[in-house]
Amino acid sequence: MAGNGIENTDGDFSFSAAAARDALPRITTEKGAKSVDVCHDDTASRVNFQTIDELHSLQKKRSAPTTPRKEGGGLVMGTSGPTTPSSRDTMLQSVSASLASLTRETGPKLIKGDPTSAAKVAHVPHTPTSVPAADVSDSGLKFTHILHNLSPAELYEQAIKYEKGSFITSNGALATLSGAKTGRSPKDKRVVKDETTAAELWWGKGSPNIEMDEQTFLVNRERAVDYLNSLDKVFVNDQFLNWDPENRIKVRIVSARAYHSLFMHNMCIRPTPQELENFGTPDFTIYNAGKFPCNRYTHYMTSSTSVDINLGRREMVILGTQYAGEMKKGLFGVMHYLMPKRKILSLHSGCNMGKEGDVALFFGLSGTGKTTLSTDHNRYLIGDDEHCWSNAGVSNIEGGCYAKCIDLSREKEPDIWNAIKFGTVLENVVFDEHTREVDYNDKSVTENTRAAYPIEYIPNSKIPCVGPHPKNVILLACDAFGVLPPISKLNLAQTMYHFISGYTALVAGTEEGVKEPRATFSACFGAAFIMLHPTKYAAMLAEKMQAQGATGWLVNTGWSGGSYGSGSRIKLAYTRKIIDAIHSGSLLNATYQKTEIFGLEIPNEVEGVPSEILEPMNAWEDKEAYKDTLLKLAGLFRNNFETFTSHKIGDDGKLTEEILAAGPNF
């Protein structure tokens, strides 16, 4: 017998599911039925939608005035829209002008919004229709969608949907891959040499400015613009640089990746909806076509990567590298040109301020501790990397921080650790494929893993990021030779000598085994970014430090008790104590002794730091090896400074002489 029941041992059906079902009260689905209250009639409740599409349309509220309108499927350039152009029209016209091909003299047809969400648009004749027939190409017929100043959430979705290697990590950050290049490419940087820049900029030996002519720039620009216009969609960021309102620069970044757009969203100053509405024409534009290589048949191109700056046209073109830091540091170079023209000093430094308003600058090359030491739980963070020093005080150029994450730990760097959350871009880190927990010790992709986050992710950041004149100027050197003292007080001439030298020594890649530390000298602690001769910046720094009575310090954040391999890196906790003593002013009252050769004043005591490490020789077991290493480093300093001996620093002949004498004596 067929049935739904469970058969009993005696062959009877004692329990029938069908019977049980029949035993339940009937469910009434008739409208208006009042008898049964266990079940609601779905259609009876008050709903604001009739279809799934309508339901979905309720989910998203219109927000800022810049939110793309959904009706009509986005806005199209060149349509006969409302009679008074909206800010959207203005924006699209402006972006179209930015993306215009210089040989075809027309901007592309643009639509605001994502191609998948915007409705299909019928053929719309583009603005000036009188394009010569010979110039007509398929590229002129297609539309490019503009994703203008998207929010982090929207950029996350774009990255995760369309960019391989984009994932949400367990802390909420967006993990991305920068591709083949995981660091900057200084050898591929070119600056257009025209009549003006030939006279103004620093060219030749030691200069980061490798020349390129205007024509070649235009070839690369066209390559980048054509690549971008060939895409279905491009990202456009309109943002600001410099928190000093009088010297704010408007920048536009056109890029192909959500990763780049979110990176710049975090790193530049974010406009308010009102400011974005009135943005107008940018002062400087970046075309980031980093996925696409340059053409090596092009004059001046020595690889498939090219980062080109044209100060006259106020444009930068990136081809053949997706490393996002290239954009931030490219703009920094531009500021190193624009700001000194206004008698403002641009600085490759971190900056923070104490509760009493005492400001400190932290100069240093990559990896020396600008970001780590300016991010200090007891002080207000003004910025970690790029600043201006004007007659009014200091201002951060950026709106975010770009911290190294290799070996990052919650204990040692809690503020940076906590800043890695939703909105933060995590570059080239490795994470567990299931839990998505990041392993900050993993160097599989690169040693240069990074986190880019808005500065307000640091709880004690100072918004707006400006402050009074600096009281302390701290020069950081990560000395892998292990011979520079952990802390020394500098007079003005010594400060200038070390500023112009810009020394650090890092260790070679660990994979290839322990190698000799390699000394790097980078003028003004940022030769890769300066545009003018180093002595121009040095003269401004000397003048400002003198006028404000600021004190210079040299802090070795590198090795102690031996070079890399035998000694060990100075504990971050000790360096923090040293920095605390500088900030509090207690180090000014310490007793000092002078070191041999470099003539540095070193304190006999610093609270919280073992005194035996303050004089580097004490920490070395092999005193002969120490002396040899010290002499070796002194020789490298002397050789490096030779190119500067024929230059005058400012109008002060006496200071110039003192600076020359402030180097090592042997």
Ligand SMILES: Nc1ncnc2c1ncn2[C@@H]1O[C@H](COP(=O)(O)OP(=O)(O)O)[C@@H](O)[C@H]1O
């Ligand atoms: N004594 C120390 N002082 C400063 N940083 C240290 C020290 N010891 C180790 N570090 C590490 O060195 C790195 C310094 O890098 P970072 O602050 O990003 O430099 P910068 O901003 O100048 O490029 C960080 O990863 C930090 O944890």
Ligand SMILES: C=C(OP(=O)(O)O)C(=O)O
């Ligand atoms: C992004 C950079 O900055 P830093 O290493 O100084 O933090 C860089 O030099 O590429």
Ligand SMILES: [Ca+2]
């Ligand atoms: Ca940094």
Ligand SMILES: [Mn+2]
């Ligand atoms: Mn830096």
